[in-house]
Amino acid sequence: MNGDNSEKNTEDDSEYHLYPYSYDKNERDEVQTSVVSEEDSPVIAEVSEPVQEEVVNQVDKGTLNDTESGEPVNAAPETPVRETKAEPATRVGTGYYDPPRETPVVKKKKSRKWQYIAIVLVLLFVIGIGFAAIYQSFNGNLYSSNDKIAVIYIEGTMVTSSVPGGLGYASSEEISDNIRKALKDEDVKAIVLRINSGGGSSTAGEEAYEEVKKASESGVPVVVSMGSTAASAAYHLSSPADLIVANPSTMTGSIGTIWQFQNLSEYYDKEGVEYYIVKSGEFKDMGNAARGLSDDEKEYANKVVAEVYSNFVADVAEGRNMSISEVKSLADGRIYTGREAKELGLVDELGNFYDAIDMAADLAGIDDPTIVYMNKPTLSSLLFGSESDAAETAELVYYYEDSPFGYLT
16 A cells, blocks of 8 residues: 555656646756846746746646646736847856946046145155254254353334334333243243344333343343444433443434423414314423424423433432442433443443354353353244234334423433
8 A cells, every 4th residue: 555655656656747837857958047137127937838838828728737636727928028139148157148348438437646645745845944943942952051141132213111022112012021031931041132222212111221220130140232323312221231232333322301392383374274272280281283382392301301311310320339420421312332331330241243252151160051042033033924013013112202291201
């Protein structure tokens, strides 16, 4: 019985394997694989024509039976054939078709060599500028010693406003601030004041004088290096220094006080300009250009000038270790050359700026000092800040040159 079943099962299996979707070894080569289009269309399996015809005939004749019941199997509904267009393909040994591939077009990249070179050059330029700035700030000596000499520039007309330096005006506030900064640095062993100024406000000279005097009394030597001119208020602040060094042709001295007034009354009368002035006191409009000074105003002006002059003479006498009478004999407002000023005791030594630095080092007892410039004009300020700073300076000092009271120098 088992044997019969095995034969029956074998026969049934053979019928099962003859199902339309099966094929024998001889029919294997007739099956083709669908070709995939270039646009990623779904894969469609196409069965070879002989197999399809055989299956259709069996369905039409009703010879296709169910493997278990032996009854004919109902024909499956016809499935619409989906037509696919495919490009001619080349057969591959594995039975699949490989669609033709177009050779990709490779775009040639533009060379960026010169862009990279330009970037590198710009970076090198920026680094060079930075190194030059650092080198200049150290005065060419990157490995500086702890012994410093602070150099402070005093150039231009002296005023009391806080204005940028190096633009024709020297502010007493900036001078005083730089002196104090130098004294706070314990490594600063001496101070050199480099002066190129014809004077200016008497008050500015007095303010700077006090700071120079305090620095000298603190034990830090102060040396004045006079350039082309160091007169009037500029000489006033120089007098308490420990040492004054001038060039033989330096214009210095001019110890005195002046107060100027303008009288434009005749011009205004000619032009038909009239003034009506209301004042609370007799001297309130003193110095008005619309009229001249009265006798009382002239007497008062002389009193003010005498007082300021007296303070100037006293400061010079104290700073130079001279008597009041000695200074007064020289303080008639005249200018002296550096050589003549040395003979009169107003200057100590003749020499240039670097001689003054060497003398400051000797006074401080140092051999190889580092020079530190407190307010030397920098390249950046000259290139980028000159116009704006000049306009600001002109606006801040207008009160001095256009003062209705005139100005004392």
